[in-house]
Amino acid sequence: MPRASKSDAEKAASGTLQPCRRSRSIVISDATLTExxxxxxxxxxxxxxxxxxxxxxxxxLTALDVTVLERWARNYALYRKIAKQLDHEDVVALDEEGNIxxxxxxxxxxxxxxxxVLAACEKELGFTPVSRARVKADPKDEEQNEYDGF
Structure with missing residues (x-):
């Protein structure tokens, strides 16, 4: 079973923080999408x-995410449509005589x-709990710590 990785703060406190060992996270730019x-x-x-x-x-979400979000929205609507149709049918097909x-x-x-397709889009957009943890929002919104430079 793999060990849980240390956070950058823990690495800095123990003196092992190096640029190559920093957590790789995505930083989002300023251009946001409209409704x-x-x-x-x-x-x-x-x-x-x-x-x-x-x-x-x-x-x-930024302006660069427009195509992925559009793909997600189209597939979400298609998913709902197919699921609604499947609610009134059997999961297994019937033959010509009506037998399973x-x-x-x-x-x-x-x-x-x-x-x-939805799962892939959700991972890219940060819609899942794991992918949300990997994506950082705009750093301007975060509070500055006076000890960040140490």
Whole structure:
């Protein structure tokens, strides 16, 4: 089982902090996204866009994230649509006689693929707890510690 890595503060306190050992984290720039979704999104995708912008921590999403966020919004809307259809159907497919076959419903397979795309987008955008921990918001918002230079 791997050991938990020390934070930069712990490394600095023990005298082992070196530039090559610093925690690698992403710093977000100033240009933020607006709540206005791009043209061409469906109603559900526009709602997903607004939800993502409203719930994202300040400074988390930038103008460079527009394509990934659009992909996430489209796939989120598609996920909801397929899941709603699948709620009224069986997960396994039926043969011509109406008996249960060994094959999965094609909508279920599509739902799994959309979930994979959503998970990848969520990791890139910092929508998961682990990815949020790796992303730092704008450093201007953080309080300055008088001992940072030591």
């Amino acid at each position: 206005t979704p791009p043209v061409g999104l469906t109603k559900d995708a526009r709602e997903a866009w607004r939800l993502a912008i409203a719930c994202a921590p300040k400074g988390m 076959s060994d094959k999965l419903n094609p909508r279920f397979n599509a739902l799994i693929k959309v979930q994979q």
